[in-house]
Amino acid sequence: MSDQQGLVIWLTGMSGTGKTTLAQALAQALPARGAARMQLLDGDELRQTLCRGLGFSRADRDENIQRLGYVAQLLERHGVAVIVAAISPYRETRAAVQATLTRCLEVQCTAPLTVLQQRDVKGLYAQAAAGELPQFTGVSDPYEPATAPAVTVDSSAETVAAGVDKVLAALTARGWLAGDAGLTTAEEELVRQRLADLGYL
Amino acid sequence: MNRRKLAVIGLDCATPQLVFGAFRDDLPNLKRLMAGGSWGKLRSTDPPITVPAWLCMFTGCDPGKLGIYGFRNYRDYAYEKMTFATTLAVKEPAVWDVLAQHGIRSIVLGVPPSYPVPPLPGGTRVGCWLTPDASCEYTWPRELKRELAAQFGEYQFDVRDFRTDDKDYLKRQIGEMTDQHFALARHLVTTRDWEFFAMVEIGLDRLHHGFWKYFDPQHRKFQPGSPHAGVIRDYYRQLDTRVGELLAAMPDDTTVLVVSDHGAQRMDGGFRINEWLRQQGYLVLTTEPATAQALEPGMVDWPKTRCWGEGGYYSRIMFNVRGRSPRGMLAAGEVDAFRAELTAKLELLDDDCGVPMRNRVLDPATLYPVRNGIAPDLMVYFGDLRWRSVGTVGGAAGVYVQENDTGPDDANHDHHGIAICYDPTRRGAGERQGWELYDVGATVLAYFGLVPPAGWRGCDWHGGAQ
Numbered sequence: 028m029s030d031q032q033g034l035v036i037w038l039t040g041m042s043g044t045g046k047t048t049l050a051q052a053l054a055q056a057l058p059a060r061g062a063a064r065m066q067l068l069d070g071d072e073l074r075q076t077l078c079r080g081l082g083f084s085r086a087d088r089d090e091n092i093q094r095l096g097y098v099a100q101l102l103e104r105h106g107v108a109v110i111v112a113a114i115s116p117y118r119e120t121r122a123a124v125q126a127t128l129t130r131c132l133e134v135q136c137t138a139p140l141t142v143l144q145q146r147d148v149k150g151l152y153a154q155a156a157a158g159e160l161p162q163f164t165g166v167s168d169p170y171e172p173a174t175a176p177a178v179t180v181d182s183s184a185e186t187v188a189a190g191v192d193k194v195l196a197a198l199t200a201r202g203w204l205a206g207d208a209g210l211t212t213a214e215e216e217l218v219r220q221r222l223a224d225l226g227y228l
Numbered sequence: 229m230n231r232r233k234l235a236v237i238g239l240d241c242a243t244p245q246l247v248f249g250a251f252r253d254d255l256p257n258l259k260r261l262m263a264g265g266s267w268g269k270l271r272s273t274d275p276p277i278t279v280p281a282w283l284c285m286f287t288g289c290d291p292g293k294l295g296i297y298g299f300r301n302y303r304d305y306a307y308e309k310m311t312f313a314t315t316l317a318v319k320e321p322a323v324w325d326v327l328a329q330h331g332i333r334s335i336v337l338g339v340p341p342s343y344p345v346p347p348l349p350g351g352t353r354v355g356c357w358l359t360p361d362a363s364c365e366y367t368w369p370r371e372l373k374r375e376l377a378a379q380f381g382e383y384q385f386d387v388r389d390f391r392t393d394d395k396d397y398l399k400r401q402i403g404e405m406t407d408q409h410f411a412l413a414r415h416l417v418t419t420r421d422w423e424f425f426a427m428v429e430i431g432l433d434r435l436h437h438g439f440w441k442y443f444d445p446q447h448r449k450f451q452p453g454s455p456h457a458g459v460i461r462d463y464y465r466q467l468d469t470r471v472g473e474l475l476a477a478m479p480d481d482t483t484v485l486v487v488s489d490h491g492a493q494r495m496d497g498g499f500r501i502n503e504w505l506r507q508q509g510y511l512v513l514t515t516e517p518a519t520a521q522a523l524e525p526g527m528v529d530w531p532k533t534r535c536w537g538e539g540g541y542y543s544r545i546m547f548n549v550r551g552r553s554p555r556g557m558l559a560a561g562e563v564d565a566f567r568a569e570l571t572a573k574l575e576l577l578d579d580d581c582g583v584p585m586r587n588r589v590l591d592p593a594t595l596y597p598v599r600n601g602i603a604p605d606l607m608v609y610f611g612d613l614r615w616r617s618v619g620t621v622g623g624a625a626g627v628y629v630q631e632n633d634t635g636p637d638d639a640n641h642d643h644h645g646i647a648i649c650y651d652p653t654r655r656g657a658g659e660r661q662g663w664e665l666y667d668v669g670a671t672v673l674a675y676f677g678l679v680p681p682a683g684w685r686g687c688d689w690h691g692g693a694q
Contacts, residue, residue, distance in 0.1 A: 055681065058325035059318045061347030065329070188295065188600055191319060214360035218312060219300075221357075224390045226437060226616065226637065227277075227299050227540055 033103035034062075034203045035128045036194060039115045039173060040136030041165040042151055043143040045182035045190070047071070049136060050112035052187045053194060060195065060204050062108035068095055070113030083162040089120045096124030103128055116164045118171040130203055134194055135176035138183040140165065232653075233482040234675050235417075235425040236668065237471055238339065240278060241433035242488035242646045244269045251464045257472035258648060261484060265650030266689065268660035270668075272490040274595055275542045275607060276641045279313050279358075281489035281665060282340050282428060286322040288669040288684035292596020292603060294320060298540065299358075302602035305546075305553040307525040314358065315346050321681060323672045324348060327424055332676055335416050337427035338385075338409065352420050354412070357386035357430050376412060384408050387434050398438050399459055403466060406431040410470035414477045424672065425478075428489075435463050436492040440639035447494040447638070448630065481652050483675065487668055488645030495640040496579070498618040498629040499610045501537035501545070506621065508573065510534045517622025527621070530555035534566060535605070539619030541641050544604035545570070567591065567606065574608055580628035585611045613640045649689055663689070 036053060038046040050067050057065045078094055081087040092115050099109045115121050125131045144152045155163035162168040178197045180190035198204045222228050252259060273284045273291060280296045291297050296313045303309035324334035334351040343359040345368050355366035362382045367373040376383060384405040392398055406429055413427050441449040442456040502523050505511035512532040530548060534557055538544040547563060550556035558566055571589040579585045588609040592599055610617060618629060647663050666686035673680050674688035
């Protein structure tokens with residue numbers, strides 16, 4: 028099992044932008060691309076375990092992300108493909124944590140605020156609008172989008188499959204997924220002709 | 229977790245009427261597995277085509293979920309962009325990916341599609357016949373390629389020059405290719421550590437397509453007394469011998485599945501779907517082609533065209549919908565009525581002799597709960613696959629053709645392949661009914677004590693539904 032190198036896909040974005048959905052789809056797709064050892068670190072889940080007790084002050088949010096980053100770093104070192112899905116609202120904190128990782132792909136998950144308010148799967152936007160969530164990211168607390176994310180996925184305009192393709196393409200372009208060279212034009216013609224000869228086309 | 233080995237031997241196109249019927253007594257090794265195990269017809273996918281069928285078998289996903297409806301798939305609705313279904317198009321884990329996550333090592337040989345060859349942690353993988361040629365990186369680990377080349381010579385992914393009239397040359401090639409594949413398989417199962425083995429041998433499919441007319445008296449081109457009349461039977465015997473040798477190289481307590489992705493039947497001819505659509509006024513060209521040629525987007529008068537079709541063993545029909553395609557004609561509100569109209573006309577077609585063709589017209593929206601990628605708007609099995617679809621337009625040939633300009637036409641696929649399940653520690657159940665291709669992956673995972681990923685389709689043959 029020593030032939031897989033670690034990497035981290037860091038999904039950042041406001042609540043409801045599709046981080047968990049995209050992360051789960053990536054978790055399905057990665058093994059077929061050779062990343063059999065894969066771990067999803069979901070921010071919501073880890074707040075119930077590793078990060079239990081942390082609140083939503085700036086200091087607690089930073090601590091939360093630093094713990095996630097530390098786990099991701101350990102896993103990456105041991106050859107695991109790690110998917111982090113966490114709001115991770117502060118640009119500076121994300122940059123500091125990602126600097127500790129060897130191969131990290133930052134993915135900005137986004138959607139217009141009006142769409143997020145309409146979706147509001149967890150009912151949080153409604154609570155924030157009612158003043159019941161004093162530190163809700165993007166409404167009553169800051170969210171700092173990435174300035175130069177490797178990939179941006181707008182869940183209001185793109186399918187989950189398209190998002191997965193974009194992330195896999197970015198990993199491919201960096202050479203982080205082995206065995207992922209596509210067919211050249213000449214190879215494609217060779218295969219097309221073979222299929223035609225065999226009657227498949 | 230079961231630590232006994234499990235081997236899946238895939239024989240592309242192995243067909244039940246021959247394996248379980250006419251040739252049964254010629255196949256002592258398969259007969260032995262049947263006698264000690266369970267066996268039956270294996271319902272293939274819709275469509276019953278090599279790609280996506282093997283992929284569906286080993287991912288537990290239907291073509292809609294995979295977004296892979298054939299060897300080539302539209303990238304969008306802009307008429308032109310069809311891409312090959314390589315491993316890059318696969319977004320779902322296969323059984324060997326799931327097994328690798330649990331530290332179970334696999335050998336995977338020639339299972340389509342398997343190019344480019346993705347890494348298989350702890351395992352061994354060799355590309356399928358969709359690999360361009362032996363200069364490509366077609367193995368995992370990468371260095372395995374050199375070892376195989378040194379021991380077995382240049383790897384034969386498929387037969388060359390399939391449309392040759394030299395049938396002896398074709399027969400010889402298929403036989404030699406098969407011998408090489410099985411020799412390589414024996415080498416790997418005896419030199420690698422593994423728990424799961426899967427291979428697909430493509431030779432049988434090629435043989436059916438190339439030689440069916442010589443042995444089936446019902447075939448329109450049957451030639452009594454042909455010197456090639458025994459080629460298919462002889463090859464089945466060869467295949468059975470190779471399977472026996474491979475099993476002999478594995479531990480005695482290995483559980484074995486012998487499966488195929490679809491069956492085979494005679495082909496009665498080709499139906500020129502686009503010529504028929506032109507006759508009906510559904511497809512309009514800007515100019516009349518002087519001779520039969522492939523339909524190209526630049527030939528079509530798109531503002532007057534409601535749909536077009538693809539050639540192949542079955543036909544995919546795409547609608548030219550306004551707002552979906554650049555020069556769409558059909559309004560979205562007209563699509564359902566048009567689908568019903570076209571379906572009714574296709575189902576009522578007679579063949580060139582005036583006999584009802586028994587065409588089957590399928591709507592992917594009712595076949596697949598999820599339709600990723602670009603699904604066809606309709607799929608048509610002409611003569612329930614006794615006729616292939618021909619995509620060319622122009623020329624004097626008309627709608628029904630016997631001479632196919634795009635490939636061999638001796639045989640087409642059939643909806644049922646074969647399955648034989650032999651577990652030396654269990655009492656076999658003899659002939660079974662109702663097995664589906666999707667069951668294979670579920671059975672493999674259950675064998676190793678693993679729960680399939682969410683949404684995985686199929687039943688464990690030794691247990692219940694997933």
